[in-house]
Amino acid sequence: MIYGHHGMADPRNWEIVKMFKRMFLISFMVIVIGGLMALPAAAQNDDDSNRNNGTITVTGQGSAVGLPDTAYVEMGAESRNSSIRAAFAESNETVQAIIAALEELGIAREDIRTTGLNIYRDYYGSSPMSMSMDDDNNDMYIVNNNVRVVVRDTDLIADVINVAVDAGANQIYGLSFGISDTAELESEARADAIADARVRANELADLTGLTLGSVVRVVEFGGGHFHPMLQGGNMMADGMGSGAIVEPGTMTVGISVEVTFNTSG
Structure with missing residues (x-):
């Protein structure tokens, strides 16, 4: 603050201070009002942007x-005998004959895999209506031995089935196809x-x-x-x-x- 010759504040300086205060307040109000007026426009632009960019x-x-290039055949042999050992031996012999016939046809050994071996007792034998469960003479043992064969040449599918049947296969469980690549x-x-x-x-x-x-x-x-x-x-x-x-x-x-x-x- 500026003082005059007698230590009192100069009135002209007070006027200058008041003028600066008024200018500051006016500038501040202009900025605030301008910002408030810009908000609706910005919101409108955002709405337009959302509508235009979805x-x-x-x-x-x-x-x-x-075209399939691979086939999968499920086949097997079922043997029946009153002796479990005889039924099992007959089933093994038939499956070995089937595998040998398939290998002779050109099927690789690694493409032949056992998928099931079942042994169970048939209490009724071959005539269930006339036999009694208490008659041990009618008991039969059944052995199922199944293999899955991968045939990588679809032209051989019919031959695979035919040679297997000729070798003793009496069960064909399924035939499906696939594409290797x-x-x-x-x-x-x-x-x-x-x-x-x-x-x-x-x-x-x-x-x-x-x-x-x-x-x-x-x-x-x-x-x-x-x-x-x-x-x-x-x-x-x-x-x-x-x-x-x-x-x-x-x-x-x-x-x-x-x-x-x-x-x-």
Whole structure:
């Protein structure tokens, strides 16, 4: 503070201080009011941005069809005898003959695997309506010996079944097919699924007046799941005609993808 000659404050200095205070208050009010006026505009811009920049999420389906190159055959021999040792020996002999016949046909030993060995007692024998459970003379022992054969040349499927039956196999439990290398089919199905997702997303964007943008997220589901489409697949026992008749048909691998796209509009 500035004092005059007699130690008193100069009135002119007080006026200067008051002027600066008024200018400061006016500037502060201008800043505050300007900020409050800008808030609705900023909120409006955020709303416009949210409306103009969204996403669309769709699921695409893709598939590819291929020819099986591998077959799996479940087969076996069932033996019945009143002596458990005799039934077991007969079953073993038959299975050994089956394996030898398959190896002679060109099936590798490592592609033949035992899948079941069952021994049980049949109290009724061959005539359940006329036999009594208390009659030990009617007891029969049954032995089932089953093997699973991997056939890596589908042209040999019928021959595999026929030579096994000729060697004594009297049980065919199942026949299924597979493809050893699915990578190429999976890639084809994946590309098909992505293309399907883009078509669906474009349709949704057109219906809602939006413009489809870039992909921001992809999730894959169900890769490598096969759906057999068998053609024929009939098998005939040797005693019923000319032996096994097998058609491998085709197999389909399906893939699903979930794709999220950016949108604008």
